[in-house]
Amino acid sequence: MTSPVAPPSANLAEMEEALLSVDRVKAGRIVKETCTPGSPFVCLETLVVPALEEVGRRWEAGDVALSQVYMSGRICEEIVDAMLPPGDPQRIGQPKMAIAVLEDHHTLGKRIVVSVLRAGGYEISDYGHGVMAEDLVKLVAKDNIRILLISTLMLPAALRAKQAIAEIKKAQPQTKVIVGGAPFNFDSTLWHEVGADAMGHTASDTLALVKEMAGGDGQ
Known part of the structure; x- marks a missing residue:
């Protein structure tokens, strides 16, 4: 049994494009416009995570370069650190x-x-x-x-x-x-x-x- 998954964000395709273009500014703007303050996990689960996963799937299909996957991961981690800085009480730190x-x-x-x-x-x-x-x-x-x-x-x-x-x-x-x-x-x-x-x-x-x-x- 797994937890229910919220539907993807309407801005998912635009977020994927920003990641593949290695456009940090655009990705950050999309997150800011899409996410509701105080609900970081909903935003991450419906926008950031599925966008990054789609980049990975496209690499497996041979549609994007390895460098794009690497940079997409870097951008997403930067976004997460901005929304939930290391040590933030909202981060899930346990179990190890x-x-x-x-x-x-x-x-x-x-x-x-x-x-x-x-x-x-x-x-x-x-x-x-x-x-x-x-x-x-x-x-x-x-x-x-x-x-x-x-x-x-x-x-x-x-x-x-x-x-x-x-x-x-x-x-x-x-x-x-x-x-x-x-x-x-x-x-x-x-x-x-x-x-x-x-x-x-x-x-x-x-x-x-x-x-x-x-x-x-x-x-």
Whole structure:
């Protein structure tokens, strides 16, 4: 079960155009004209998040450049920081979350997920890419992570996630693990086989899963 999703903003297409044009001024103006003061999350969920996700989908379809995706993410994160500065009480800071690309060095998917989660008001630690399984286990324990997102590009890394998840669950049974990436999209049962709690097909899926897992713990 996931939370109801509000309908997209009428200015969504214009926001996408501003992002693809790397027009910070226009994007900021659209947000200012669209958003109601005091309701940042509604604006983020109906305008900023779907616009960024659409940019990601268009890159996957080969319609836009990687540089446009990267800059779109930067612009969206700047908008979020302006609306909800780090440490703002309206940000959702708990439970503690982290994301890592296990062993692989393909970071685009992770970047989109991080941007979407931050646009949704969540704080998340980015452990980067090329993270080895044994190092990930140590990081999760050290930082007392409660929701861990693991991204993989290749099947061998996805399979090695099984050992990492098992060790994490043994040490911290309360930690929830969401996996994502090509191997899990190709095999719809793989996420279960590696011991994860859920799989996110897209960034919006992941945002919905995080909301559900956070439950009443979010602040």
